[in-house]
Amino acid sequence: MTKVFQKTKLLTDEVMHYCPGCTHGIVHRLVAEAIDELGVQGKTVGVVPVGCAVFAYKYFNIDTQEAAHGRAPAVATGIKRVHPDNVVFTYQGDGDLASIGTAEIVQAAHRGEKITAIFVNNAIYGMTGGQMAPTTLVGQKTTTSPYGRDKDHCGSPIRMSEMLATIEGSAYIERVALNNNANIMKAKRAIKKAFETQIAKKGFSMIEVLSTCPTNWGKSPVEAMEWLEENMIPYYPLGVKKEV
Amino acid sequence: MAKKLMKGCEAIAEAAIRAGCKFFFGYPITPQNDIPEHMAARLPQIGGCFLQAESEVAAINMVYGAAGAGARVMTSSSSCGISLKMEGITFIAGAELPCVIVNMMRGGPGLGSIQASQGDYFQATKGGGHGDYHMIVLAPASVQEASDIMQRAFDLADIYRTPVMLLADGIIGQMMEPVEFHEQESKRELPEKLWATTGWTPDSCRKRAVVNSLYITNEELDTLNQRLQSRYREIQKNEVTVEEYNTENAEFILCAYGTIARICKSAITLLAGEGVKAGLIRPITLWPFPSDTVKKAAEQESVKALLTVEISSGQMLEDVRLAVNGRKETAFLGRPGSYLPSAEEIAQTVLRMRRMHS
Numbered sequence: 001m002t003k004v005f006q007k008t009k010l011l012t013d014e015v016m017h018y019c020p021g022c023t024h025g026i027v028h029r030l031v032a033e034a035i036d037e038l039g040v041q042g043k044t045v046g047v048v049p050v051g052c053a054v055f056a057y058k059y060f061n062i063d064t065q066e067a068a069h070g071r072a073p074a075v076a077t078g079i080k081r082v083h084p085d086n087v088v089f090t091y092q093g094d095g096d097l098a099s100i101g102t103a104e105i106v107q108a109a110h111r112g113e114k115i116t117a118i119f120v121n122n123a124i125y126g127m128t129g130g131q132m133a134p135t136t137l138v139g140q141k142t143t144t145s146p147y148g149r150d151k152d153h154c155g156s157p158i159r160m161s162e163m164l165a166t167i168e169g170s171a172y173i174e175r176v177a178l179n180n181n182a183n184i185m186k187a188k189r190a191i192k193k194a195f196e197t198q199i200a201k202k203g204f205s206m207i208e209v210l211s212t213c214p215t216n217w218g219k220s221p222v223e224a225m226e227w228l229e230e231n232m233i234p235y236y237p238l239g240v241k242k243e244v
Numbered sequence: 245m246a247k248k249l250m251k252g253c254e255a256i257a258e259a260a261i262r263a264g265c266k267f268f269f270g271y272p273i274t275p276q277n278d279i280p281e282h283m284a285a286r287l288p289q290i291g292g293c294f295l296q297a298e299s300e301v302a303a304i305n306m307v308y309g310a311a312g313a314g315a316r317v318m319t320s321s322s323s324c325g326i327s328l329k330m331e332g333i334t335f336i337a338g339a340e341l342p343c344v345i346v347n348m349m350r351g352g353p354g355l356g357s358i359q360a361s362q363g364d365y366f367q368a369t370k371g372g373g374h375g376d377y378h379m380i381v382l383a384p385a386s387v388q389e390a391s392d393i394m395q396r397a398f399d400l401a402d403i404y405r406t407p408v409m410l411l412a413d414g415i416i417g418q419m420m421e422p423v424e425f426h427e428q429e430s431k432r433e434l435p436e437k438l439w440a441t442t443g444w445t446p447d448s449c450r451k452r453a454v455v456n457s458l459y460i461t462n463e464e465l466d467t468l469n470q471r472l473q474s475r476y477r478e479i480q481k482n483e484v485t486v487e488e489y490n491t492e493n494a495e496f497i498l499c500a501y502g503t504i505a506r507i508c509k510s511a512i513t514l515l516a517g518e519g520v521k522a523g524l525i526r527p528i529t530l531w532p533f534p535s536d537t538v539k540k541a542a543e544q545e546s547v548k549a550l551l552t553v554e555i556s557s558g559q560m561l562e563d564v565r566l567a568v569n570g571r572k573e574t575a576f577l578g579r580p581g582s583y584l585p586s587a588e589e590i591a592q593t594v595l596r597m598r599r600m601h602s
Contacts, residue, residue: 009446041444041445043443044442044443045313047309055460062443062444062452063309064453064456065455066339066455066456066457067309068331071305071308074297074301074302074306075312077306077427078267078305078308078309078312078317081295082293082304082313082315083313086442103301103302219557
């Protein structure tokens, strides 16, 4: 019998802790496959965040560092400056990258740091139990916005990709979504392209991945995908935001 | 090599480079700017990297990344900036990474002043960040000693896989003194950094590297903490360094570190002129603290009392008191932030104590 598909060796056999229907597993696989296909396992170092992906060092079959909350781009900077030929990426959620770590991500882009950020945006804090994130949509109910996000009280959701695209040091910025197979394939291509941008030493790259959190959204995995498509994509338009 | 007149900060930076430090991440703050400035000029010349971070928070996390990637790396700051680094420092301690951090202390609390202070003793020696950890804390008292100590600072960091802090009042950083750089060949055996994230494949001759301070189960965290505590005991056993000056059969023992310890030596000369024999205990490692030296000196029959002198409201004083454990009187002289007791003031204080004991 011919084997036509197998799990990439860039993921370990560790059982993932993610909730049923969570899209982190898909993002992990896409990142791992991209590293595998580029043949850079031996040069790649991942920096994982505080948040739902806090245990990602168990799943990626590469050298990894666990960063403090929001600090992954600074940690990645330290690694990259010591080993400029390594491929260094951060894997961060929206609380990590768009809230507590805004200084670090903006300044990493500003320096044109030759790292890749994989930014998983699911519009909520997952690990801590469903609190409001900077990316939470207006009207969206969370445990800390129980009446729905009120923009007069706490502002409108932040579009990180558009913001970082304005920065001179950014070389490749794209927003993708995981709501159907076609978009998942596009996400894979985008992630690979971001790594290629880094390997070509062009500058900073980031892929924002619109993702679901069925548990904290209070939806089934299928409903969550529909909610992403109907609510998130209109506010967070997909596509390439910057390419040099 | 001939002696050269240098500022303390410059000498520290140059000595760090000679000790093999090739990476520096920092953020401007007075009175330590000559360290990053020297690094910015010198590191590119030797194939190293100086990077000005966007904040002290980012700088210490860059240190974390670089240390985790196996580099000899350093950062420096001053008081307020060190407070910002504390999150990163406890993560570095938890992830068992080696690095050197220089704190040129200025006045506090808050924004304080830019004058010299020793107000960060508690922060440096008792943890500073959250969790049960220690840093090795080295306290030089001259530009020469500050430069000599850098090789040791990096070696200790590597041997014990721990952050090492050089803690100095701003005077040490800002004053100029003659300094001679000795051949700094490391005499100690340094462990190989097989844990560093340099890139791995299943064919590598080491395990996959994970630099991490997260130990989610009780058992895992307990294992880490037991390992750290046993390492700290080893450090306490092996690495205490202290200067004893004139303490044998002394009537009074002064305890001081850094710049004020030198002023204490002048006070001891003044007291000798008055027929009073006083000595000095000057801890060079503040953690581990030379408790045994203090205890033994205090136990001498000749000793009437100890006087701790600091540019603070009395922080090291607590460690002196723990070591003396009530056996003798333990007095204090000092003022927080900026004011340094003079040699005359110290001598007068000892003379007053003597009258009370006679």
